[in-house]
Amino acid sequence: MILYHSDVQGLHADALTGFFVxxxxxxxxxxLLAVLRGSYRAVVAVDGDRVVGFVTAVSDGVLTAFLPWLEVLPGHQGQGIGSSLLDRVLGELAHLYSVDLTCDPHLRGFYERHGFTALDAMGRRNPTALG
Structure with a gap:
């Protein structure tokens, strides 16, 4: 049974393996543990003692938020976990004017089903920050 939690302070790094395939x-x-703990909002999906999915939000807390991460372990995809995570975090951000994200083109349909609209965006990446 998948349980969803917004309190991530009790998580341990050993429960956060297998993501970013x-x-x-x-x-x-x-x-990843530091990201979850440092986010404005985070929701995790837990199966037993293992995190099988998560979503994070960064925000000014007044008008805007950005969702940098929505990840579900490959073996748990297609079960509605990503939708549940997204719905839960959007519920926590419902008071904000805008919630934005970037995604690969093949994921646009998923986000459109959750009320998102395709926008032009810019981004900059620093791979050396990953270690």
Missing amino acids: GWPQGPTPEQ
Whole structure:
């Protein structure tokens, strides 16, 4: 049974492995733990003692938020976990004017089903920050 939690302070890095499949180098479990704990909002999906998905939000707390991460372990995809995570974090951000994110083109339909609209965006990446 998947349980959802917004309190991430009790998590441990060893519960955060297996994410970022296909990345040349993803964040370490320790970095991911720091990201979850430092986010304005975070929701995790837990199966037993393992985190199987998470979403994070950064925000000014007044008008805007950005969702940098929505990840579900490959073996748990297609079960509605990503939708549940997104719905939960959007509920926590419902008072804000805008919630933005960037995604790969093949994921646009998923986000459109949750009320997002495609926008032009710019980004800058620093791969060396991953270690």
